[in-house]
Every structure is written in structure tokens, then in C-alpha cells.
Amino acid sequence: MRTIKFNMIEKNDTMEKIVSLCKRRGFVFQGSDIYGGLAGVFDYGPMGVELLNNLKRFWWKANVYDKTNSYGIDSGIFKHPMVWEASGHTTGFSDPLAECRECNTRIRVDKELERIGVAADEKMSEADINALFDEHRNDISCPKCGKKNFTSVRAFNLLVKSNLGDFASEGTEPVYLPGEACQGIYLNFKNIVDTMSPKLPFGIAQIGKAFRNEISPRNFLFRTREMEQADTQFFVKPNENKEAFERIKQERWDWYLSIGIREENLRWKQHDNLVFYAADAWDIEYQFPGGFDELEGIHDRTDYDLTQHMKFSGVDLRYTDPETGEKYIPWILETSVGLGRMFLAVLADAYHEDEMGGEKRTVLRLSPELAPYRVAVSPLLKNKPQLVEKAHEVFSMLKKEFGNVAFDDNGNIGKRYRRQDEIGTPHCIVIDFDTLGEESPELKDTVTVRDRDTGTQERVAIAELVAYLNH
Numbered sequence: 408m409r410t411i412k413f414n415m416i417e418k419n420d421t422m423e424k425i426v427s428l429c430k431r432r433g434f435v436f437q438g439s440d441i442y443g444g445l446a447g448v449f450d451y452g453p454m455g456v457e458l459l460n461n462l463k464r465f466w467w468k469a470n471v472y473d474k475t476n477s478y479g480i481d482s483g484i485f486k487h488p489m490v491w492e493a494s495g496h497t498t499g500f501s502d503p504l505a506e507c508r509e510c511n512t513r514i515r516v517d518k519e520l521e522r523i524g525v526a527a528d529e530k531m532s533e534a535d536i537n538a539l540f541d542e543h544r545n546d547i548s549c550p551k552c553g554k555k556n557f558t559s560v561r562a563f564n565l566l567v568k569s570n571l572g573d574f575a576s577e578g579t580e581p582v583y584l585p586g587e588a589c590q591g592i593y594l595n596f597k598n599i600v601d602t603m604s605p606k607l608p609f610g611i612a613q614i615g616k617a618f619r620n621e622i623s624p625r626n627f628l629f630r631t632r633e634m635e636q637a638d639t640q641f642f643v644k645p646n647e648n649k650e651a652f653e654r655i656k657q658e659r660w661d662w663y664l665s666i667g668i669r670e671e672n673l674r675w676k677q678h679d680n681l682v683f684y685a686a687d688a689w690d691i692e693y694q695f696p697g698g699f700d701e702l703e704g705i706h707d708r709t710d711y712d713l714t715q716h717m718k719f720s721g722v723d724l725r726y727t728d729p730e731t732g733e734k735y736i737p738w739i740l741e742t743s744v745g746l747g748r749m750f751l752a753v754l755a756d757a758y759h760e761d762e763m764g765g766e767k768r769t770v771l772r773l774s775p776e777l778a779p780y781r782v783a784v785s786p787l788l789k790n791k792p793q794l795v796e797k798a799h800e801v802f803s804m805l806k807k808e809f810g811n812v813a814f815d816d817n818g819n820i821g822k823r824y825r826r827q828d829e830i831g832t833p834h835c836i837v838i839d840f841d842t843l844g845e846e847s848p849e850l851k852d853t854v855t856v857r858d859r860d861t862g863t864q865e866r867v868a869i870a871e872l873v874a875y876l877n878h
């Protein structure tokens with residue numbers, strides 16, 4: 408039987424706390440949990456899928472709805488085998504792998520070199536990275552057994568194969584799962600031009616699945632084998648790339664600030680070692696619990712992608728300028744971010760431990776638009792039918808307005824607040840005896856609204872609640 412291992416989580420207190428919160432509160436579970444887990448695959452639970460969908464919604468709004476020249480698509484996962492020949496993935500999409508001769512653990516050599524402060528990356532030739540690895544072999548230990556007895560480095564192709572349509576099990580022309588989602592955009596470039604008649608420059612946006620046979624998936628959602636990528640490809644006139652590239656970089660930076668990421672946790676990193684066709688490439692790095700690392704890539708890909716697909720498919724992918732009649736292959740400026748990494752960055756940024764009312768608590772300071780629940784509604788006591796009935800009335804009213812609203816009558820009020828703090832619910836509403844107007848008629852049909860971040864409570868009329876929560 409194949410041995411299935413959990414993802415490695417690098418020893419890091421905050422990361423461990425985030426992973427534990429994600430499991431405890433229904434954000435993220437290890438994929439195939441009951442079978443011991445499948446490395447590099449995660450499932451989003453009821454809280455996680457809400458946060459994930461909110462992130463997607465925000466991203467889509469910024470990259471499709473808020474633009475006048477952007478088109479959204481959703482392409483099929485499986486693609487013609489030639490796609491990956493044309494893109495260069497069948498030959499050039501690899502990571503440098505070495506294996507421990509003692510315990511067979513595989514390591515990604517570029518990452519191990521980086522960890523000890525030696526500049527390396529996956530784009531180096533096999534010979535170059537072997538030379539560098541040999542120089543530093545004595546400084547790298549196997550993460551499992553601690554020995555330093557590794558094989559030499561070989562380039563390991565990351566594409567995941569399927570047997571789609573291969574009924575004779577010949578395996579000669581495998582249909583791959585996408586190594587990157589953006590290929591679906593290039594394949595539909597002509598369809599968009601033909602159906603939507605866009606004028607250059609314009610963008611195509613997509614959120615799509617990608618799969619990579621990562622040698623060592625690790626750090627929770629940071630490096631997984633199955634992922635979702637949110638991509639935009641912006642098509643510009645050849646050599647009219649520089650200004651647009653700077654604008655796109657700024658837009659993506661500002662977008663992270665708009666979803667509440669603290670600016671001190673972001674930084675730019677320009678690639679030193681560009682792939683042969685790229686004109687420029689930058690990463691937005693986020694300060695994850697283990698340190699700064701790539702969150703999103705912003706790449707000037709020149710005319711490489713469309714040129715390759717035109718060559719391999721034989722279909723003319725040139726754009727015809729409607730004014731001059733000139734034909735050319737547009738250059739592509741790409742933004743690409745893994746939703747899992749985005750999700751992890753948002754959680755890490757929102758995660759806080761503090762003290763409220765003399766009690767320690769964990770709180771997710773998510774913006775109200777991202778939080779899984781917009782608000783929670785509670786009857787003060789769950790065994791008082793009048794309170795419960797009124798709470799259900801308020802709950803239904805708020806659900807119509809906000810969609811995902813929690814009804815929480817579990818445990819005492821203090822416990823409910825702690826639970827809602829941990830999942831980032833911005834406000835908790837309590838229906839009490841004053842709401843019923845039993846003792847103070849002037850408070851009839853008012854509720855207590857408690858703020859997650861300050862713990863302050865205000866008395867608000869039920870009729871004003873929607874406006875209050877929206878302000």
C-alpha cells in the first residue's frame with residue numbers, strides 16, 4: 408500500500424495555532440482526513456468556504472466588474488495534450504529533487520539551499536544546481552532522519568498525468584491536469600476576441616484549478632498539490648508594456664490593502680533569474696508566520712504564450728487593430744495568486760491573541776465583508792420561548808439582508824462571544840428581556856450589539872440594525 412503522509416508543517420508557533428484554529432472551527436481540514444490524510448490536499452469547511460468565496464467575490468469584483476475592459480471566463484480543467492507541449496510544461500516545468508539514501512525522504516534542493524542562505528531557484532540547470540548542492544551538501548540534513556546522505560539532484564517534472572480517454576492504457580499521450588490555470592485564458596483568447604470584440608488593451612480573468620506534483624508540500628496551505636489560482640492576463644500592444652505593468656503592480660498592491668492586509672506585512676521582490684521569454688517579473692511577498700515569501704506573481708510574459716499556441720495549433724492568434732488593420736501578437740502581463748496562499752495570508756494577518764474582561768482570547772480581526780458570518784444572533788437564554796422566537800425573527804430578517812448569519816444559542820453568552828471572536832464574526836446581537844419590553848417599555852424592540860474588536864455593547868433598535876451593521 409502506498410504510504411500517505413501529512414503535510415509537513417514547519418515548527419512555528421503561530422502557524423500551528425492557525426492550523427489548529429482552522430480545524431477546531433471548521434475552516435480547513437486535511438484532505439482525506441479519516442484515511443490519515445493525503446499530503447498537499449486540503450478541504451475547506453463551512454467557515455473556510457465562506458471566507459474563500461468572499462475572497463473570490465472581492466477579487467472578481469476588482470478584476471472584472473470594476474474594469475471596463477476585462478472579461479471573465481471559466482475554462483475546463485482538462486486540456487488538449489498539445490497545450491502543455493506548447494507551453495513548455497512537459498519539458499521545462501520541474502523542481503530539483505534529491506532523495507535521502509537512508510530513509511528515502513525527498514527534498515526540494517533549491518528550497519533547502521535557500522534555507523541555509525544560498526541563492527538558488529528551480530529554474531537553474533541540472534548541472535548548475537548539482538554543483539551548488541555538492542558545495543553545500545554538508546550543511547543540509549534530511550528533515551526526517553537528520554542524515555546528510557543524499558543522491559545527486561535531478562529535475563522532477565511537476566505535471567500530474569491522467570488517463571482521460573486512454574481506454575487501452577497506452578499512456579502515450581497523457582491528458583495532464585493543468586500545471587497552471589492561466590493556459591485556459593490563452594486558449595480562449597481568440598474566442599474572446601471573436602465574440603466580445605474587445606479593443607486592446609484588455610484583460611481576461613479566471614479563477615481556476617491547478618495541480619502540481621510538489622516534491623515536498625508544506626506549510627499548510629502555502630504549498631499544496633491541488634490549488635486554485637486567480638489569474639488575470641492583460642493583453643497589450645507589443646512594447647507598450649512598461650506603463651501598464653507598473654499600473655497593474657500598483658493595483659494588486661492596493662487590492663491587498665483594500666481587503667485589510669497590513670502594509671508592513673507586504674513587500675516587493677523582483678526576480679533575478681528570469682525565464683528566457685520574460686521581460687520582467689515581480690512577487691508580492693507576504694510575511695507569513697515563517698517569514699516573507701511569495702504571495703502573488705506579476706509577470707511580463709511578452710508574446711511568448713500566444714506565439715507558442717499559434718505555432719503548435721496552427722491557428723492565427725494575431726490581433727487585428729480595428730483602426731489601422733495592423734496584425735500583431737499582443738504581449739501579456741499576468742497576475743497570478745494561489746487562493747490558498749491568499750486565504751493563509753488573510754488568516755495570519757487577522758489572527759490576534761489579546762485579553763478582554765480579564766480573560767485571554769483568540770480573535771480573527773477579519774473585515775466584515777470577508778468574515779464567514781456577517782453577524783451572530785443569540786437569545787439570552789435558550790429555554791425562554793419568547794426570547795428564542797424573537798431571536799429567530801431578527802435572525803430571519805438579517806439573513807435576508809446579509810446571507811450568512813449565525814444563530815448561536817450554545818453555552819452561555821461569554822462562550823458564544825469567544826466562539827464568534829475565533830471565527831471573526833464582527834458583531835453579536837443578543838435578544839434579552841429588554842427586547843421584549845417587559846421591564847423597560849422604552850427598550851422594547853431594541854437589542855444589544857457587541858463589537859468583536861472592542862467588546863463594547865450598544866443598544867440598537869431592531870428596525871435600525873441593518874443600517875447600523877452596514878455603516
Ligand code: GAP
Binds near residue numbers: 629630743745
Ligand atoms: N501562471 C503563472 C504561475 O502559475 P507561479 O508563480 O508558478 O506562476 C502563481 O504561481 C501563484 O500560484 C503563486 O504566486 C502562488 O500564490 C500560487 N502557487 C504556486 N504554486 C503553489 C502551490 N504549490 N501551492 C499553493 N499555491 C501555489
